[in-house]
């Protein structure tokens with residue numbers, strides 16, 4: 066095992082800077098109360114590419130992900146340093162409208178969390194809170210997002226039924242459909258398949274691959290195979306630090322840092 | 335040990351239709367459970383089970399007593415005739431007790447017999463030795479008559495002319511009673527309809543005149559204007575008086591028709607009394623009717639009990655105003671307590687910054703639930719009636735002063751007082767329900783870009799609604815049973831009118847009202863004869879219990895609907 070002191074500075078492959086970054090994380094630090102969870106993270110997230118975050122449990126992947134759409138604001142006693150920029154503006158700007166920021170960023174959580182409403186209303190929720198109540202618009206959004214989430218065929222006859230009656234895998238796909246219903250630019254996924262069977266996982270992976278080129282996707286995963294299957298770029302975190310980030314294939318075949326190699330080959334973590 | 339093997343064996347046995355195999359299976363199940371318990375202290379399980387059984391038995395006994403007594407109160411019992419020391423006792427046999435014989439000074443079992451006929455010089459109640467009841471006659475010709483005044487009568491019904499008096503047959507009696515009831519209905523229609531409307535409008539004219547006087551005094555209108563308005567009102571008044579006279583005339587006519595149709599009641603002691611047939615509300619021959627008729631009478635009396643107004647200082651007739659008052663007051667209280675309680679809880683749990691102050695408020699709210707209810711009553715009368723109400727009177731009902739409108743007890747103040755009394759329950763359970771809303775749901779909503787209020791309104795509150803309903807059920811159950819604070823804030827023994835009627839503004843929240851809880855107390859402890867009002871006490875008690883159960887049932891039904899909606903199918 067490595068201790069924080071032995072950790073090398075984070076290594077960013079040049080491919081990470083090859084394209085314009087949609088989100089750039091700059092010298093980002095985060096504290097839960099007095100304990101620091103993230104240390105000096107510098108990472109560009111490229112537009113319309115799929116980036117995966119990997120690393121052992123507790124290394125701060127979720128924390129970083131939730132910092133991007135400022136969901137950590139909901140937790141008391143969180144302080145941040147550094148900056149995350151989305152386009153021209155900083156996410157942590159003083160007078161930024163957090164809700165409009167979150168509308169541009171969809172989020173899918175580890176545990177599926179459909180609202181206790183009908184399937185239809187679940188998908189409409191992001192639209193309705195933006196004041197869109199026009200029937201035709203809603204209908205269209207429901208159909209397109211359910212189709213993109215590969216759920217349309219299964220639920221098109223029971224859109225008015227409770228979303229809680231769906232199976233676990235269907236619920237997670239519903240949450241993905243809900244996350245993309247408001248047409249966000251970025252989709253954040255925190256271990257979206259960790260509670261799912263292989264078939265549902267395959268479906269969701271297919272879905273993520275389909276989104277390449279349309280959305281910027283960040284996915285946290287514990288499955289090396291999944292990271293290698295779906296992502297263009299991979300970032301490896303350890304003890305709150307970014308160790309290495311680069312093209313997925315490169316990292317998986319021939320990582321520059323020893324820690325990355327060890328983790329990917331399953332020697333620790 | 336090998337559930338798989340056992341299942342297989344059972345399946346085989348079952349396919350052969352083998353009975354013992356099934357027994358074997360149950361035996362194993364019981365034994366496996368018992369062996370599990372053996373290590374865990376069987377005595378404790380027995381103690382707990384014993385406590386449960388005791389409670390269940392107590393509840394069953396409570397309901398059993400109330401319901402059987404209430405049924406007995408409304409049941410048309412047969413009438414017995416017993417000869418005792420040269421005296422004939424005729425009446426309904428009631429409860430049995432041990433007493434001393436006044437002559438022999440011996441202890442013996444005796445039965446209380448209700449002889450009715452209060453106005454015929456007969457003791458309403460008398461005792462006879464229980465042994466005598468076995469040989470009692472049940473004369474078929476005896477009538478049991480429920481009258482508007484003087485309570486029930488037991489005896490014979492004859493034609494009105496005392497000289498040629500003969501018994502009236504059953505058919506004629508029922509015709510007489512039915513016709514009288516129709517006339518009474520017609521009378522009531524006039525009195526409660528046009529006549530009441532006229533009275534109300536005349537009262538309004540009086541108030542308008544008073545108002546003009548006041549405006550004139552303060553110089554807000556000129557003398558000429560005032561005179562013109564007075565003239566206008568006077569014209570209206572004369573018109574009203576004319577129609578009033580016309581209606582009273584009509585009422586008088588109906589009354590005189592009513593008075594003319596008479597019957598004579600002949601009591602067992604030979605005294606008789608001639609009364610208008612309309613005095614009879616219900617008459618039947620309890621010893622010659624069959625069980626179907628008895629059931630019919632029972633349900634008829636039950637309906638009268640819940641739908642009619644009380645008579646004879648509440649000891650007879652129905653309890654409709656009390657029933658209505660109880661339900662109206664509870665519903666009104668619910669309307670106050672739900673929004674206030676929920677908003678308070680939402681502020682404390684979702685909006686305020688959690689800290690010392692909020693904890694302090696929370697403790698205070700919890701303690702509020704423990705304050706004796708009479709304290710709320712004192713507060714209610716002091717604050718609502720005499721401060722808020724008096725101020726409202728000063729501002730809006732000046733013309734009626736010195737008669738208070740809102741400045742005295744009324745259904746509004748009573749329900750506000752009870753809302754205050756029950757709001758802690760709602761706050762506490764709402765807070766609990768809000769805490770139980772999973773964080774993941776809130777995060778999902780915020781993640782979609784919802785504001786705090788949108789999340790609260792669309793996600794958190796609906797999800798917490800079943801829990802809120804639980805609080806409301808508890809609050810309602812407490813409110814329906816409270817009497818003490820109501821005594822001070824608006825409950826009366828006999829309310830002249832319901833809080834809802836056909837006169838504008840239709841809902842009169844300032845009116846005093848009747849309440850079943852107080853009604854029961856009043857009947858049981860404040861009436862002429864406890865023996866006489868006892869059946870009514872039990873009947874009213876059953877009704878109160880029924881209301882509590884019914885309101886709870888509705889609330890529970892709503893809650894389970896909400897749960898189904900918000901927790902998915904099958905998750906209870």
Ligand SMILES: Nc1ncnc2c1ncn2[C@@H]1O[C@H](COP(=O)(O)OP(=O)(O)OP(=O)(O)O)[C@@H](O)[C@H]1O
Pocket residue numbers: 097102121122123124125126127128129140
């Ligand atoms: N609400 C919180 N309050 C305090 N500390 C927290 C909180 N949430 C997370 N942490 C701490 O921050 C560190 C990073 O947590 P995070 O949830 O980001 O890990 P992760 O990489 O997502 O782990 P996993 O793979 O298990 O989900 C952990 O040490 C955790 O204990």
Ligand SMILES: [Mg+2]
Pocket residue numbers: 126127128255
């Ligand atoms: Mg995580």
